[in-house]
Amino acid sequence: MANTTYDYLIIGAGIVGAGLAAEIVQRKPGARVLVAEKESRAAFHQTGRNSGVVHSGVYYTPGSLKTRFCREGLGRLKAMCEARGIGYETRGKLLVATNDLEESRLAGLEERAAQNGVHAERLDLGALRKLEPAITGQAALRIPETAIIDYTGVTNALLSDVENAGGTVRMNAPVTHIAQSGSSYRVTVGGETVEAGRVIACTGLASDRVAKMMGIDPEIRILPFRGEYFVLPAALNQVVSHLIYPVPDPKLPFLGVHLTPMIDGTITVGPNAVLALAREKYTRFSVDPRDAIDTLTYPGLWKMLARHPGATWSELKGSLSKRIYLEAVRKYCPQIQLPDLSIYRSANRAQAVRPDGTLVDDFLIKSKDGITAILNAPSPAATCGLPIAAYIADQIL
Numbered sequence: 001m002a003n004t005t006y007d008y009l010i011i012g013a014g015i016v017g018a019g020l021a022a023e024i025v026q027r028k029p030g031a032r033v034l035v036a037e038k039e040s041r042a043a044f045h046q047t048g049r050n051s052g053v054v055h056s057g058v059y060y061t062p063g064s065l066k067t068r069f070c071r072e073g074l075g076r077l078k079a080m081c082e083a084r085g086i087g088y089e090t091r092g093k094l095l096v097a098t099n100d101l102e103e104s105r106l107a108g109l110e111e112r113a114a115q116n117g118v119h120a121e122r123l124d125l126g127a128l129r130k131l132e133p134a135i136t137g138q139a140a141l142r143i144p145e146t147a148i149i150d151y152t153g154v155t156n157a158l159l160s161d162v163e164n165a166g167g168t169v170r171m172n173a174p175v176t177h178i179a180q181s182g183s184s185y186r187v188t189v190g191g192e193t194v195e196a197g198r199v200i201a202c203t204g205l206a207s208d209r210v211a212k213m214m215g216i217d218p219e220i221r222i223l224p225f226r227g228e229y230f231v232l233p234a235a236l237n238q239v240v241s242h243l244i245y246p247v248p249d250p251k252l253p254f255l256g257v258h259l260t261p262m263i264d265g266t267i268t269v270g271p272n273a274v275l276a277l278a279r280e281k282y283t284r285f286s287v288d289p290r291d292a293i294d295t296l297t298y299p300g301l302w303k304m305l306a307r308h309p310g311a312t313w314s315e316l317k318g319s320l321s322k323r324i325y326l327e328a329v330r331k332y333c334p335q336i337q338l339p340d341l342s343i344y345r346s347a348n349r350a351q352a353v354r355p356d357g358t359l360v361d362d363f364l365i366k367s368k369d370g371i372t373a374i375l376n377a378p379s380p381a382a383t384c385g386l387p388i389a390a391y392i393a394d395q396i397l
Contacts, residue, residue, distance in 0.1 A: 012203040073386055074145060096332045121142040204350050207377075215368075227349060230344055278348075322341060350378070367395065
């Protein structure tokens, strides 16, 4: 017999899972909600290891969920942080073009910003140097709304709301088995069997595997890409005030190595994007046998790499050589020297890839018979976390 019965079981205590649980208890007072997290603390993986940026939505396809949720998410996060005393600073972003090709791409980004309702200002070299004397380039696009934030603080505040409303949050509670039982589900959580009327998986790097456990065919595989960060010395904490980004290649899902003032006052450099052989381990040479086999035997991986050989080799070289990594930064901030780069941390991004090698660019959510799996929540998922939660709540309540 099941020991405990819940109306809603949410697997994963990142910002999406925490936001969904908070949305449910707000909309349905008295609902029995359980958040089950396998790690010892919330926001352990992608939520707590990203760049800490609140994106404005400048890059994304007009009309996509990414764009819509980014715009909504920025406003909701700002309001929540101001009301709750959580770290949030509007710094603005500069997309810096350092050659003719990148400058030609600025026009497309400026047009995309207008389509997405994002305020953007074109800057020539003189205006750029006036704003950021340490930055050089041919031109830039300034996005004033971009902010920095404490995403772990946001996640913990949402989980506190859940508990204050009578919900249950369990750490060190991996979900290892899910089976339908009549109109509900019997689920093994941290070794205990519980019953849940509805199960929603917000599991990031494990989303394809958890979907299969739930009986959903994911039709994609999660491939982990490690992003490596460096941190500048305290003496350079004022080297920039804006977030400084390169102009991205529109064919790739990654935004390039950037300078990011963090909410704690430091400045990080990164990330790159290198194929990882462990989904939830973060040192450079970490290998998990199951993860490595799942990745390297997936046809979609090799088809994807064949589409982007130049970018693949460039990212790998930057990972293996600190000096090459430095060159990517010195293109727009020549003041930074090799001794200024101290290892900060790494983060693994869950990239959903189809068998034909194409990347899943937008959010991907599948539901059936009382279960829901978020299969793809790529960057800017942290910015979009609260609107994603509201979107799912609209579907399940």
